[in-house]
Amino acid sequence: MGGTTLEGHGGALAVAAAWRHGVREMFTLSGGHVFPLYDGAVKADPPLRLVDVRHEQTAVFAAEATAKLLRRPGLAVLTAGPGVTNGISAVTTAHFNGSPVLVVGGRAPTGRWGSGSLQELDHPPLLAPVTKHAGTVRDAADIPAEIDRALRLAAEPHRGPVFLDVPVEALFSQATVELPAGAAPAGRQPDPDALAAVAGLLAEAERPVLVLGSDVWADRAEAAAARAAAALGLPVVANGQGRGVIPPDGGLLVTRARSLAFGGADLVLVAGAPLDFRLGYGAFGGRDGGPSARVVHLADAPDQVAGHVPLDGAVAGDLGLVLDGLAEAVLRRGRRPATGPWLQRLREEALAAAERDRELLESDADPIHPARVYGELRRLLADDAVVIGDGGDFVSFAGRFVEPALPGGWLDPGPYGCLGTGLGYAIAARLARPAAQVVLLLGDGAAGFSLMDVDTLVRHRLPVVIVCGNNGIWGLEKHPMRLLYGYDVAADLQAGCRYDEVARALGGAGELVTSPAEVGPALRRAFDAGVPYLVNVATDPEVAYPRSTSGL
Numbered sequence: 001m002g003g004t005t006l007e008g009h010g011g012a013l014a015v016a017a018a019w020r021h022g023v024r025e026m027f028t029l030s031g032g033h034v035f036p037l038y039d040g041a042v043k044a045d046p047p048l049r050l051v052d053v054r055h056e057q058t059a060v061f062a063a064e065a066t067a068k069l070l071r072r073p074g075l076a077v078l079t080a081g082p083g084v085t086n087g088i089s090a091v092t093t094a095h096f097n098g099s100p101v102l103v104v105g106g107r108a109p110t111g112r113w114g115s116g117s118l119q120e121l122d123h124p125p126l127l128a129p130v131t132k133h134a135g136t137v138r139d140a141a142d143i144p145a146e147i148d149r150a151l152r153l154a155a156e157p158h159r160g161p162v163f164l165d166v167p168v169e170a171l172f173s174q175a176t177v178e179l180p181a182g183a184a185p186a187g188r189q190p191d192p193d194a195l196a197a198v199a200g201l202l203a204e205a206e207r208p209v210l211v212l213g214s215d216v217w218a219d220r221a222e223a224a225a226a227r228a229a230a231a232l233g234l235p236v237v238a239n240g241q242g243r244g245v246i247p248p249d250g251g252l253l254v255t256r257a258r259s260l261a262f263g264g265a266d267l268v269l270v271a272g273a274p275l276d277f278r279l280g281y282g283a284f285g286g287r288d289g290g291p292s293a294r295v296v297h298l299a300d301a302p303d304q305v306a307g308h309v310p311l312d313g314a315v316a317g318d319l320g321l322v323l324d325g326l327a328e329a330v331l332r333r334g335r336r337p338a339t340g341p342w343l344q345r346l347r348e349e350a351l352a353a354a355e356r357d358r359e360l361l362e363s364d365a366d367p368i369h370p371a372r373v374y375g376e377l378r379r380l381l382a383d384d385a386v387v388i389g390d391g392g393d394f395v396s397f398a399g400r401f402v403e404p405a406l407p408g409g410w411l412d413p414g415p416y417g418c419l420g421t422g423l424g425y426a427i428a429a430r431l432a433r434p435a436a437q438v439v440l441l442l443g444d445g446a447a448g449f450s451l452m453d454v455d456t457l458v459r460h461r462l463p464v465v466i467v468c469g470n471n472g473i474w475g476l477e478k479h480p481m482r483l484l485y486g487y488d489v490a491a492d493l494q495a496g497c498r499y500d501e502v503a504r505a506l507g508g509a510g511e512l513v514t515s516p517a518e519v520g521p522a523l524r525r526a527f528d529a530g531v532p533y534l535v536n537v538a539t540d541p542e543v544a545y546p547r548s549t550s551g552l
């Protein structure tokens with residue numbers, strides 16, 4: 001492409017530039033400052049789909065989930081002032097997740113700046129710490145080039161959000177400009193010496209573990225990761241959107257034995273995930289007084305390589321090239337790592353853990369054990385389902401019991417841990433995967449942040465199955481506070497609150513489930529309904545997720 005000249009107002013120019021980067025929808029909540037962007041969207045040929053939501057955080061979360069699922073940028077348009085500030089937690093989530101999101105904000109007029117216009121706020125200083133770039137476009141003629149630059153930057157590894165605001169004069173005025181081409185960034189070659197050094201460590205290892213994180217999916221490296229794991233016989237632990245890269249029944253996925261894997265390893269290779277609290281801050285090995293493990297970080301960009309722990313090796317670059325290159329470099333040495341007995345031990349441990357789960361998944365306990373919900377759900381999930389978790393303990397149980405069959409379809413909030421992603425992620429998932437099951441797992445506490453956006457699902461005819469794990473408490477806070485203090489406060493919600501009736505009042509459907517035998521049939525009705533459907537499952541508040549770390 002390239003060489004196209006366009007005449008139009010700032011909104012039309014912005015839409016045309018975004019289209020060239022694959023953007024096909026605009027998530028937004030109305031405000032006069034951004035009207036030209038709507039006019040640009042509806043009058044574009046073909047038009048950009050406008051999805052209007054009930055809270056700006058939902059708009060940005062939806063843009064983020066679009067980026068996560070389709071691996072191209074998502075766009076949210078927020079009106080000046082409170083529209084932008086309401087979106088900041090979601091922008092921060094995209095920042096922590098490395099999701100390519102463009103947020104375009106309205107902005108009070110430059111001509112009156114300082115006189116006290118409605119919603120006059122200088123947004124970029126607020127957004128700068130949580131974006132790759134935050135700036136103001138002051139002239140309509142600059143809009144296409146700035147949007148193009150922003151989207152390139154967002155999509156270039158390590159990916160992340162970019163924020164631009166446009167003063168009303170610029171957005172409403174006309175310009176004639178050449179549209180930029182919107183080309184994708186090229187793959188980044190890893191350093192062959194760094195690869196060879198890691199291959200050397202791998203060839204010597206007896207108990208290696210490969211960790212696959214979300215950037216493996218974002219970097220389109222899932223096939224290379226599966227090839228490397230298979231060629232080298234590496235046991236794999238997956239997290240985030242890395243879940244599903246290695247099929248659950250192929251003998252290599254040992255996520256259920258992660259504590260033995262991380263504690264007993266002599267070498268841990270972490271690909272496409274930060275060495276944060278979810279991975280013990282990058283400290284592995286040491287189980288039963290054994291030595292600590294060597295640690296290698298494989299990252300999509302040099303600035304992602306961990307600096308807070310000593311590393312035994314690191315490679316930065318296109319993760320597909322890194323993983324293929326690594327397998328090749330090891331095999332070229334003529335010696336596959338001798339992982340057989342180690343893999344066997346982890347496999348047995350993973351199978352034993354799955355066996356121990358079985359009882360919980362089939363639990364007849366009354367009140368309902370949250371695991372029973374997943375026992376029933378697992379039977380109904382198709383391989384290509386998109387499963388979204390927004391909540392505390394209820395979602396931790398999902399992480400343990402729901403093993404995705406395919407990569408990319410598991411959406412958790414990531415390391416920022418922000419409650420409220422649920423409806424935004426669900427809206428985006430239904431649009432991104434029109435034919436797949438979309439299941440939103442919602443804690444009853446988490447529900448309060450975004451449930452009003454069931455209205456958006458209804459207005460836009462987006463059927464989603466919502467399962468609310470309703471224990472009547474902020475479970476992940478109540479139990480730890482009790483443990484620490486012997487009592488708890490600010491941790492109770494309404495027991496048995498009818499969130500299903502909220503969904504019905506908003507035009508969706510739903511039902512309350514209070515006995516274990518009803519869970520399966522209710523889920524089936526939800527999948528068959530073809531409308532947004534909330535299954536409100538009253539679960540046992542005494543059941544706490546058994547966790548070893550809190551991340552604090």
Ligand SMILES: Cc1ncc(C[n+]2csc(CCOP(=O)(O)OP(=O)(O)O)c2C)c(N)n1
Nearest residue numbers: 391392393394419443444445446474475476
């Ligand atoms: C925006 C935000 N506020 C507060 C928290 C702290 N927090 C983490 S988990 C949790 C409890 C979630 O409760 P619920 O959604 O009902 O799930 P449950 O643990 O009860 O299964 C809270 C309050 C957070 N992570 N994000």
Ligand SMILES: [Mg+2]
Nearest residue numbers: 444445473475
């Ligand atoms: Mg709860």
